[in-house]
Amino acid sequence: MAPPGIEYSFMEAFFISTLSVAIAEIGDKTQLLSLVLAARYRKATPIIMGILIATLVNHGLSVLLGAWLADLVPADTLRWIIGVSFIVLGLWLLIPDKADDDEAQFKGMGAFTATLLLFFLAEIGDKTQVATVVLAGKYASGLLVTMGTTIGMLAANVPVVLMGKKAMAAMPLKTIHLVACGLFVLIGIGTIAFSG
Secondary structure, eight states: OOOOOOOOHHHHHHHHHHHHHHHHHHOOOOHHHHHHHHHHHHHHHHHHHHHHHHHHHHHHHHHHHHHHHHHHSHHHHHHHHHHHHHHHHHHTTSSSSOOOSSSGGTSSHHHHHHHHHHHHHHHHTTTHHHHHHHHHOSOOOOOHHHHHHHHHHHHHHHHHHHTTTTHHHHOOHHHHHHHHHHHHHHHHHHHHOOOO
């Protein structure tokens, strides 16, 4: 539940959740993981389904955590925590991710199972998971936040699965990370300045 005094529309919760995660995901380790999985398995549908289900579960749990924290922490304190968290997330986006070698231990699995497990594990403590917890603390609709962050994740990863290296090469990562940083910092400042 969003703290009293924080007003928003339901579409804002969905739109900000989708946009935040889609932009934050560009160049993220899970996007690099999508590229590796697409190259290894060459089967788009099971990889996309694995990403979808792993994200729904991971971000659903993150929304529950964010909602629990929103109920636990006083409204004015929560406003500052959310605002500062968005600013920190924005700055964190300027630190590039590298692909992990964790996928080696999932060699014998099929495309769907490997993607499901790798994406779920890669998202634990990741920028987009932290952003989902923060978004759930800001917005009362956990369903819209989960839907938005999941669609944002798919928007960033499905093109990589389908087009591989061409999709990654077409994205000016430094510019996108700067824009994403600016977006998160503005949301953080707006939350602190205009939600009281």
